[in-house]
Amino acid sequence: MKDMKRLIYVPILHARDDSRHTASVLDGNETGGSSGSGMRKELTAVDEMWEGIAAKIGELNLPLNRARIYQDGLPVCGNELEVVTRLAESGSPNFLFLLDLIQKRAKLEATEDLDLLVREYDLLNKLLMKNSSKDRKIMIAEYQSKSRELLTLRDEFILDRINTTLQPGEFPVVFMGVMHRLDKMLEKNFLVSYVIYRLPFRSIGTIYNA
Amino acid sequence: MKKKPETMKVLLIDDEPELLEVMKDLLEEQKYQLFCASGGIRGVELNEQQDPDLILLDLRMPGMDGIETLRSIRQSDEKVRVIILTGYGCPDTIRDAADLDVSEYLSKPFENEDLINVIARTLEA
Numbered sequence: 001m002k003d004m005k006r007l008i009y010v011p012i013l014h015a016r017d018d019s020r021h022t023a024s025v026l027d028g029n030e031t032g033g034s035s036g037s038g039m040r041k042e043l044t045a046v047d048e049m050w051e052g053i054a055a056k057i058g059e060l061n062l063p064l065n066r067a068r069i070y071q072d073g074l075p076v077c078g079n080e081l082e083v084v085t086r087l088a089e090s091g092s093p094n095f096l097f098l099l100d101l102i103q104k105r106a107k108l109e110a111t112e113d114l115d116l117l118v119r120e121y122d123l124l125n126k127l128l129m130k131n132s133s134k135d136r137k138i139m140i141a142e143y144q145s146k147s148r149e150l151l152t153l154r155d156e157f158i159l160d161r162i163n164t165t166l167q168p169g170e171f172p173v174v175f176m177g178v179m180h181r182l183d184k185m186l187e188k189n190f191l192v193s194y195v196i197y198r199l200p201f202r203s204i205g206t207i208y209n210a
Numbered sequence: 211m212k213k214k215p216e217t218m219k220v221l222l223i224d225d226e227p228e229l230l231e232v233m234k235d236l237l238e239e240q241k242y243q244l245f246c247a248s249g250g251i252r253g254v255e256l257n258e259q260q261d262p263d264l265i266l267l268d269l270r271m272p273g274m275d276g277i278e279t280l281r282s283i284r285q286s287d288e289k290v291r292v293i294i295l296t297g298y299g300c301p302d303t304i305r306d307a308a309d310l311d312v313s314e315y316l317s318k319p320f321e322n323e324d325l326i327n328v329i330a331r332t333l334e335a
Contacts, residue, residue: 196315202291202335203335
């Protein structure tokens, strides 16, 4: 039997502000985070999820100097480390954790196709702008259907990134939204180890988690 | 107004007797009214009889597994809040659970304190 490489797969939930923040960092128009008690609860839930992920990954004692990180929503843009640093500075626990791994010598890899991300972002924005509750269910169903198609294209792109950028002796650490089906594609070539602790669905909502 | 734990009903569905015992002690210490089922079919029955505020559900059980159990519960009860507790998480089951409107997904082993916090927050929501 062929020796399969180990791959660490971390399913994550995105905070509502994540995609807006990433987009604003990329186009240079950074915005502040949202406020309000609902948002604070959501942010606490997200912080706790990342604390759990960090603890679980810590327990694995991975040789991080041989790890290559692939992050959901991080486009191939030439300044990936700057994007991660700025999102970490804005307080994102996801990107703070990536920065911590990078400081421990893990390598950061550009992961996603920028055009596909922009299409996903536009789709989500259209949904969020529609306020009529009458149309909302139809809009959500439409969004989910189109988003699924985009998600497949994004997963295919990410799979190709992993296969073409991983160097001999390295192993991938993949942080990916729960609605991606990339793990099914990866199982053909990798021994996938899942790292899961908490996923606070109701605190965050799945609509933001394509 | 925030409800007191003693007015809150929690249904625990898990096939591991040791875990049922530990959880029973832990949740009764917190003053929740606790009901236990050691399998999915009994869990569905108890949900109908007791109308709990919250279900703690194991995913891997012989016979009717956690996802089937939840699917069956959701046919008649869209409102009950559900926390999934599992030692065998993978994105497939996570996606199934998300489609069935779970509040939270927590992997075993977990710290008692984490579980208590998750339960309190879920019941407050």
